[in-house]
Amino acid sequence: MSFKTVALWTAGIIALPVAFGAYSTFSSVVTAPSRVINKTLQTDNIIFNYERFFDVNANFTSRVAQVKQYKEFLATETEPTEKVRLRTEMAAMQQSCRELATKYNADSQKMNRSLFKDKDLPYTLNIAECE
Numbered sequence: 001m002s003f004k005t006v007a008l009w010t011a012g013i014i015a016l017p018v019a020f021g022a023y024s025t026f027s028s029v030v031t032a033p034s035r036v037i038n039k040t041l042q043t044d045n046i047i048f049n050y051e052r053f054f055d056v057n058a059n060f061t062s063r064v065a066q067v068k069q070y071k072e073f074l075a076t077e078t079e080p081t082e083k084v085r086l087r088t089e090m091a092a093m094q095q096s097c098r099e100l101a102t103k104y105n106a107d108s109q110k111m112n113r114s115l116f117k118d119k120d121l122p123y124t125l126n127i128a129e130c131e
Contacts, residue, residue, distance in 0.1 A: 040112040049107075049116040056104045057121055063097040064129045097130035 039045065070090040077083050105124045107113045 040115070046116055049113050050118070052107070052113075053104070053117045053121050056100055056107075057125065060097065060100040060104065060125050063093060063100060066093050067097060067130060094130045098127055101125040101127040101130065 067090060070086060070093060074083060074086045074090065077086060101124075105127075108117060108124055
């Protein structure tokens with residue numbers, strides 16, 4: 001066998017896995033949209049996302065009410081140690097409220113989640129209500 005023949009066979013052996021890898025990557029990219037659509041339209045995913053918007057909205061509304069209530073407690077409290085405790089608890093509630101609003105608003109903008117939001121729910125939650 002000549003050097004040229006051995007070099008061609010070696011190049012072919014090396015190029016074959018590279019070509020298969022490139023084909024695999026290409027086919028994975030081409031089929032990705034259909035995989036996303038299939039996963040998005042699974043029954044469990046639809047139900048989860050539909051209910052999640054209601055649940056997060058309800059939790060946000062509840063948390064906003066708690067923050068308002070704690071503001072009233074803080075305004076009427078006279079004992080310094082109790083004020084510190086109330087401020088600490090209120091800060092935690094406000095952070096939880098902000099996280100709920102942020103998650104809801106992010107999901108509301110995601111195309112694969114917002115499809116399942118009920119039309120009677122707000123498009124976004126106002127994070128300023130947590131303050």
